[in-house]
Amino acid sequence: MHLRDLPHPDPGVPDARTGGRFLLWLYRQQLGGQAKALLWGVVHTGAVASFPLPVGVAVQAVVDRDGGQLALSGGLMAFLGVLVSLGDVMLHRSAVTNWITSVARVQQLLARKTTELGSAMTRRVAAGEIVAVSTGDLEKIGWFVEAVSRFGAAALTSVGVCVALVVYQPALGMVVALGVPVLALAVLPLLPPAARRADAQREMAGKATELASDTVAGLRVLRGIGGEELFLGRYRSASQEVRRAAVRSARMWSLISAVQVVLPGLLLIAVVWYGVRLAVDGRIAVGELVTVYSAVVFLLYPLRHFEEIAMAYSFSRPSAKRAARVLALTRPAGGRTAVQGTPDGDLHDPVSGxxxxxxxxxxxxxGDPDAAGRLAERLGGHPPEPDDGTEPLPSVLLGGTPLDDLPRDAARGAVLVQDKDPVLLSGTLAELLDVPASGPVDRANRVDRQDRVDRAQALAAAQCGDVLTALAQASVDDSGDPMRSRITERGRSLSGGQRQRLALARSLVADPTVLVLDEPTSAVDSHTEARIADGLRKIRTGRTTVVLTSSPLLLDRADQVVFVPSGKVAAAGTHRELLGTHPAYRAVVTRASDDTPGRPALAPDAPTPTQLEETA
Known part of the structure; x- marks a missing residue:
């Protein structure tokens, strides 16, 4: 595969049962690239391994004063030099291509898993672990995938050299053939403790990353309560633990490197000593001794690749384990029902009723913002995972079909949930509102069957006029076009109310079958909130809309109000009816205690807070 073909058309379905199986699956996905890298690796290392032969011939030619043999050896060395250069360049290109394509595949898998699970992912996996998988772990996984081809080429060439030495000079060849496997296996006892130390370092690094993410996310709150120094001390302590773990891991790998230097050196000394004795006895020629010596020196080179693959696997195995744990997360049913188009109908939650x-x-x-947030997530098809090992909660039904049984795309197109703290990605306003409409093209109960909600309608309904004016004034290209104005990361350049309204406009443009809004106007003033309520009711006429709120301005515009205290439906009706007949509902909406002495019940025909405000 070429880099210009990225991203992958389909990253595939990974084997995420274990980290080792995931690495094996990743290797199998690019057998062609690995075969190409292995071929060029054999060309490179084979050419390097062949150098001792012309060197020995040249030395013997000088001893015998044979000019023809000397010229032949010189031409052979020049040819081998070209092969070494070509093989090295192409091996590097192929190996790096394998590294990039494998990393891109894992990135696409993680992105697909994120879109599949949505906000449920951070409830099941720590945010710091996701960050670690998406950054440092990808590099280590790619390193192992890249190193496999070099290790394979080095192993094949080492076996070939040992066999050639046994055939060329049996006495010295047997010493080398028996010594090389011992050198390659000598570090095996050191690998388990080195792997354990590497695992400990990765675990501590993940905890430190999670702590840093939490600290940055809550920095404003920490400064408000004066706790930034406390959390800074915690992160400093965690980072020092990571440093000490890294030093312990580095010491073990230094010992492995030292063993890989000392033992080959001892083998080289043994070969030279034995070869000199054979040469003195006249059993081998000087050129043959030089050839064997050069071959042993070459074998020190592939042994380095043995050390590299051991280190790469030890570092990539915990990274692959974390990646597999994230990729193994699934929706409760995973889309068992084949549905044509987007389902429609009543949205029913069997848990709350x-x-x-x-x-x-x-x-x-x-009444409880946290309970409202959990209900919104459940309505969007993200039921919380039980912590006690019990059966998961039943899925929300849309038109009688469980959302968990729908394919991912159908479920996402059916229900859109806007969180109470929506995220605005960086880019222009036009890019922010450039979202695909997820609802069906033709709804039986839709007022306007010809056109979907356009950007102008959505911005007007969300009362974004002042936001457009502010963005037009801040336009970097002096065009005055608010659609070309850039929005900073997470909308930091906007106020909370402006972010909420732009997010609402984006949700309205998406035009889903069911729109779930969690406190969509909590950061705007009452006058703007009233206009948003009117605009929302108008633009969503004939469409299923659920608003989780305790604002009387929104409640008064709703067709139906449902009171869900303690996670169960307690009452349903219009806002006016519930104000007059349900004290607990009235207490939540008016922010007053339902047992206030002397407080009369509100008559059904009494003016609502909305009417009083409009009269004022």
Whole structure:
């Protein structure tokens, strides 16, 4: 595969049962590239290994004063030099290509898994571990995939050299053939402790990365309570633990490197000593001794690759284990039902008993923001994983079909959940709103069947007029076009209310079958909130919309209000009805205690807070 062909059309389905199986699967996905790298590796190392032959012939030619043999050996060395250069260049190109393509494959797998699980991923895997897999672990996995071809070429060439030496000079060849396997296997007892130390270092590094991510994410809160120094001390302590673990790991690998230098040196001394005795006795010629000596010196080169592959595997195995653990996460059912198009109908949550009628605006009052967030995630097809090993909660039903049974694309196209703290990616406003419409083209209950919601309609409904004006004034190209204005990472250049409204506009442009909004107006003023409520009701007419809120301005515009305290539906009706008949609901909405002495019940025809505000 060429780099210009990236990204992969389909990264495949990984074998994520263990880290070793994942590495093997990754290797099998690029057998062609590995075969090419192995071929060029054999050309390179084979040419290097062949140098002792013309060198020995040249020495013997000088001893015998044979000019023809000397010229022949010189031409052979020149030819081998060309092969060494060509093989080295092409081996490097092929190995690096394998490294990049394998890393790109894992990146695509991680991206696909992220889109499949959504916000449920960070509840099942620590954010620091995901960051570690997406950064440092990819480099180590790619290193192992790259080193395999070089190791294979070195192993094949070493076997060939040993066999050639036994045939060329049996006495010295047997010494070399018996000594090389001993040298290659001598470091095996040291690999398990080295791997354990590398695993400990990786684990500590992952914890330090997670701590750093949490500290950065909560830096504003930490500064508010004066706790930044405390967390800085914790991170400093964690980083020192990582440093000490890295030093312990480096000491073990230094010992392995030392063994790989000392033992081959002893073999070389033994071969020279025995070869000199044979030469003195006249049993071998001087040129043959030089050839054998040069071959033994060459064998020190592939032994370095043995050390590299051992180190690469020890470092990549925990990285592959973490990557496999992330890639093994699945949706509860994984899409068992083959559905044509996007399903439609009532949205029902069997856990809470909530039912959002198709084509209507349903407001949900929980009273607890965390409970509302969990309910929103469940409505979006992300049920929480049980921690006690019990059976997972039943899936939300859309038109009678469990969301967990739908294919991923169908489930994502059916329900869109906007979090209470939506994320705006960096880029222009036009890029932010350039999202595909996920709902069906023709809905039976849709008012306008010809056109989908366009950007202008969505921005108007979300009351983004002042945001567009501010972006137009801040346009970097002086064009005055707000669509060309850039939004910084996570929308840091915008206020909380502006971010909420732009996120709402993006959700409206997506035009999903079911739109779930978790506190979409918590950061805007009451006047803007009232206009957003009117715009939302108008633009989502005939479409299923669920708003989790306790704002009277939004509740008064809803077709139906459902009160869900403690995770179960307690009452349902209109906002006015619940205000007059349900004290607990009234307490949540008006922020007052439901047992306030002397507080009269609100008559059904009494003015609502919205009406009082509009009258004022």
């Amino acid at each position: 909530l039912t959002a009628t198709a084509g209507r605006l349903t407001a949900v009052v929980c």
